[in-house]
Structure formats: structure tokens, C-alpha cells
């Protein structure tokens with residue numbers, strides 16, 4: 001019975017359901033700043049900074065994201081922060097950055113986040129300029145798994161780009177910053193800040209959209225991994241026009257299988273875009289990511 005219980009417990013945790021024992025038996029723990037030793041700053045964003053931190057009693061290492069209430073008010077993003085907390089604390093997946101809890105004082109909101117030991121993906125991409133196909137395929141496969149998990153819970157991320165992806169200590173990807181995520185379907189109009197490069201055609205026109213927006217962004221991400229620049233990178237006037245017509249070219253350096261997957265993701269009609277299941281079964285992904293199968297077939 002001990003083994004059975006632990007197996008049940010494990011399977012329940014791996015399903016990522018938030019109703020495991022921990023949450024059922026104990027109400028969400030209350031945290032406060034004094035519980036943490038604050039370490040070096042890890043990064044800073046528009047509305048706050050993130051620090052390495054350690055919970056004093058347990059020694060648990062995490063990342064403490066500090067958001068300033070007046071900045072959030074000025075930016076009119078209270079709803080987004082609320083949504084980020086609500087959505088991310090209920091998502092438990094190895095490729096989604098965990099939000100363990102949150103607390104606030106008079107001036108600040110604190111998010112207790114999983115520590116991703118290898119930092120921001122976009123800095124790795126900048127340094128390497130572009131990724132070799134085996135690495136890009138592994139990253140696309142991990143993103144497809146993470147998005148499949150989110151979409152099963154009807155969560156659309158809507159802001160998939162290298163700046164919002166962190167790298168764990170073992171090189172695994174962690175989607176973070178659910179500030180723009182929503183429950184599908186939606187047509188939430190919010191002034192888009194930052195790059196337009198990753199926006200799908202249906203969001204440019206403010207039409208109703210579904211989880212399929214994340215597949216378009218996955219195509220833009222895959223292109224940028226392999227080429228080093230985004231496919232529609234252009235002027236503020238030309239980029240939206242090129243996105244709406246899916247006007248892009250793929251350099252000869254990109255393999256035929258990779259080219260095939262990019263063209264199945266960057267499709268203007270959301271309903272005609274490849275599914276996340278089909279992405280994971282695509283020859284370019286299988287070739288680099290399903291090692292066991294290939295080796296075993298080679299052996300036999």
C-alpha cells in the first residue's frame with residue numbers, strides 16, 4: 001500500500017493538477033519577505049526586478065520577482081499581473097516556469113518563482129547567433145509539449161518569444177511571463193507593447209482568436225532559432241503587412257524538413273495550421289528528438 005500510495009501521489013503530481021494533497025490539506029501558505037534571504041539581482045523588466053532568493057527555513061532556492069504597485073498602476077497592467085498569478089500558479093509542467101506563491105507589502109508585489117539556472121534564452125540566441133538544427137528541434141519539441149499542456153487547460157500564452165523563455169540548469173526550456181496569457185477563446189484588445197514580430201495575422205486585425213495563435217508564434221520562434229532573425233522583421237509599417245500575407249523567405253542553409261515544418265506553422269488561416277500533436281510527430285522533430293526509437297530500429 002505504501003508503494004501504491006506513492007505511485008498514486010507521483011501520478012497525481014505529474015498530471016500537474018492543482019488539487020494534490022498539498023493544496024487540499026493546507027490552505028495556500030502565507031509568505032512574507034522576512035522568510036527569504038535575498039541574493040544577487042538576476043534581471044530586470046519593465047515593471048520590476050528579479051532576485052535570486054533562498055527560503056530561510058527550508059533552504060529552498062527560488063527567484064523572487066518584485067513588482068512595484070505604482071508602476072503597475074501607471075502602466076494599467078493590474079489585470080495582467082492578476083491573470084499572470086492566477087494562471088501560472090495553476091500550471092505544473094517541466095517546461096513551464098513554476099509560480100509557487102505570492103505576497104505583497106504596501107508598495108510591492110512579490111512573486112515566488114522557480115529559479116531557472118541558465119537564464120534568458122534570448123541571450124543564448126544572441127551569443128550563438130543561431131542554433132544548430134538538433135538544438136532548435138529539441139527546443140521546438142519542448143515548447144510544443146509546454147503549449148499542449150497549456151492549451152489542454154484552455155490557456156493561450158499569446159506572447160511566445162525568446163525574451164519570455166528561460167533555460168533551466170539542465171538546458172531545458174521554461175516558458176515564463178504569462179502576463180499576456182488568457183483563457184481561450186478571446187479577442188482581448190490591449191495596447192501591444194514590444195515587438196510586433198511574433199503577432200499572428202488574426203491578432204493584427206483584432207479578430208477573435210484561439211490557441212492557434214501560439215502555433216504561429218512557435219513558427220516565428222523556430223525560424224528565429226534557425227536563421228537568427230525573425231521572419232517578418234521589417235519596419236513598423238511593413239511588418240504587419242508581411243505578417244498578414246505570410247510574406248517571408250527561408251535561407252538555403254535551412255534543411256528541407258525544417259523548412260517544411262516552418263511552412264506548416266506560418267499559415268495565415270489559423271484553422272489550417274499544423275496541430276501541436278503533428279508538430280511532435282513531424283520528421284524534423286522525430287529525427288532529432290526521438291532518440292530511443294531511432295536507435296532501437298537501427299539495432300533491430
Ligand SMILES: CCc1cccc(CC)c1NC(=O)n1cc2c(c1)/C(=N\C(=O)c1ccc(N3CCN(C)CC3)cc1)N=N2
Nearest residue numbers: 042043044045048049050063114115116117118119176177
Ligand atoms: C523581472 C525580470 C523579468 C521581466 C520580464 C519577463 C521575465 C521572464 C523572462 C523576467 N524574468 C523572470 O521573471 N525570471 C524568473 C526567473 C528568472 C528570471 C530566473 N533566472 C534568471 O533570470 C537568470 C539570469 C541569468 C543567469 N545567469 C546568467 C550568466 N550565466 C553565466 C549564468 C546564469 C541565471 C539565471 N529564474 N527564474
